[in-house]
Amino acid sequence: MALNYTKKTINHFLKPQNIGKISKPDGYAQIGNMICGDQLDFFLKVEKGKIKDVKFLSFGCASNIATASILTEKVKGLTINQAKKYDWKKVVKELGGLPRQKIHCSVMAVQGLQKAIADYEKKGDGEVKKPIAKKKSVAVKKTASKK
Numbered sequence: 607m608a609l610n611y612t613k614k615t616i617n618h619f620l621k622p623q624n625i626g627k628i629s630k631p632d633g634y635a636q637i638g639n640m641i642c643g644d645q646l647d648f649f650l651k652v653e654k655g656k657i658k659d660v661k662f663l664s665f666g667c668a669s670n671i672a673t674a675s676i677l678t679e680k681v682k683g684l685t686i687n688q689a690k691k692y693d694w695k696k697v698v699k700e701l702g703g704l705p706r707q708k709i710h711c712s713v714m715a716v717q718g719l720q721k722a723i724a725d726y727e728k729k730g731d732g733e734v735k736k737p738i739a740k741k742k743s744v745a746v747k748k749t750a751s752k753k
C-alpha cells in the first residue's frame with residue numbers, strides 16, 4: 607500500500623531543514639513513540655524571548671523527519687509564546703496534508719518542541735529575577751499585664 611505524500615512532505619524528507627545539534631542548548635528534549643519506535647531530539651537557542659535557533663535529530667519515519675523539518679522552519683524567529691501555540695494541525699496544513707496513518711508523527715514533533723520549550727522555561731532565561739518580597743510577619747507578643 608502506497609501512502610499519498612505531498613510534494614512538500616517528500617521535499618522536507620529528502621532535504622530536511624534544521625537537522626543537527628546545538629551545543630549548550632537553552633532547551634532540549636527527547637521524545638519517542640513506544641508504538642512505532644520513532645524518536646526525535648530538539649535543541650533550542652533562545653534570545654530575548656525569541657527562538658533564535660532550533661535543530662532536531664530524527665530516528666524516525668519520513669513523516670517524522672518532514673514534520674520536524676517544517677516545524678523548526680516555522681517556529682524559528684517566533685516568540686516562545688507564539689511557538690507554544692504552534693499546533694500539529696498547522697504542521698499538517700503547511701505540508702499540504704499527511705496520510706491519516708501519519709498524523710501522529712506531526713503530533714509527536716509538536717510535543718517534542720513543546721517539551722524543549724518547557725525545559726528552557728524550567729531552566730530560566732538567565733535573567734536574575736527579583737524574589738517576590740515576603741510580607742513581614744508581625745509577631746504579636748502577648749504581654750501579661752502587671753497589676
Ligand code: FES
Binds near residue numbers: 644
Ligand atoms: S511512524 Fe511514528 S513518528 Fe512516524
